Amino acid sequence: MVSIKNLHKKFGALVVLNGLDLEINQKGIIAILGPNGSGKTTLIKSLLGMVVPAKGDIEIAGEKVKDHWNYRKDIDYLPQIAHFPGNLKVNELIRMIKDLRGKDARDKELIEFFKLEPFLDKKLNNLSGGSKQKVNLVLCFMFDSPLIILDEPTSGLDPVSLLRLRDLIQQEKAKGKTILITSHIMSFVEEVADRIVFLLEGKIYFNGTVSELKTSTGQPDFEHAIANILTENNA
Numbered sequence: 763m764v765s766i767k768n769l770h771k772k773f774g775a776l777v778v779l780n781g782l783d784l785e786i787n788q789k790g791i792i793a794i795l796g797p798n799g800s801g802k803t804t805l806i807k808s809l810l811g812m813v814v815p816a817k818g819d820i821e822i823a824g825e826k827v828k829d830h831w832n833y834r835k836d837i838d839y840l841p842q843i844a845h846f847p848g849n850l851k852v853n854e855l856i857r858m859i860k861d862l863r864g865k866d867a868r869d870k871e872l873i874e875f876f877k878l879e880p881f882l883d884k885k886l887n888n889l890s891g892g893s894k895q896k897v898n899l900v901l902c903f904m905f906d907s908p909l910i911i912l913d914e915p916t917s918g919l920d921p922v923s924l925l926r927l928r929d930l931i932q933q934e935k936a937k938g939k940t941i942l943i944t945s946h947i948m949s950f951v952e953e954v955a956d957r958i959v960f961l962l963e964g965k966i967y968f969n970g971t972v973s974e975l976k977t978s979t980g981q982p983d984f985e986h987a988i989a990n991i992l993t994e995n996n997a
């Protein structure tokens with residue numbers, strides 16, 4: 763589904779991706795983890811053509827990403843920071859995105875799911891951070907694409923909304939989708955992820971299941987296994 767070969771990206775003198783290779787051929791939930799600044803968002807944006815790598819090849823569903831755009835219609839993406847036009851009302855934004863994408867959308871179901879009905883007539887500028895994130899989630903999930911990329915979907919969500927998001931992600935997985943996710947909430951990652959891909963120094967440092975990670979680090983729990991990688995590598 764996703765094939766990345768020898769990916770390089772620098773910002774000025776800062777080397778972010780340094781010959782990264784990654785194959786994702788499975789359905790299910792793959793967590794992309796790594797310390798702050800390790801290049802998770804840069805990697806995600808490279809998949810979407812929003813960052814242009816200096817070197818390397820990316821293919822998604824057998825289609826090359828470079829100089830192409832058609833493949834993107836089959837990807838749903840949740841950006842880490844959504845820059846919404848603040849003067850638009852929530853329902854106006856949802857309508858606008860539906861018009862732009864020109865695909866069937868299940869917005870009503872998701873608005874109900876995240877209990878957003880009371881906010882539909884409010885301007886985005888007047889929403890709390892968590893409510894904005896729920897709008898972000900509705901916009902991402904409403905088009906039912908086979909590949910979903912979620913950059914920090916948990917950010918700003920209260921515990922009840924977090925449980926709803928977890929259920930939604932599990933439902934999408936059950937439909938046979940591939941879901942890439944970044945999150946700094948390790949308990950959430952441990953609960954949902956089928957595979958952990960850990961970025962360090964511009965490459966994949968670990969690629970395996972949660973239990974393989976615990977075994978390879980000799981740690982009894984997931985949070986300590988991640989902390990162990992970071993301290994061992996002075997990250």
Ligand SMILES: Nc1ncnc2c1ncn2[C@@H]1O[C@H](COP(=O)(O)OP(=O)(O)OP(=O)(O)O)[C@@H](O)[C@H]1O
Pocket residue numbers: 773776778796797798799800801802803804805
């Ligand atoms: N457009 C840009 N111009 C300059 N530097 C950038 C740009 N985008 C990212 N960087 C830098 O590249 C590095 C990797 O950033 P990136 O956002 O990919 O990391 P991340 O792993 O997603 O981090 P976090 O966990 O904090 O979200 C950081 O040092 C960041 O400051």
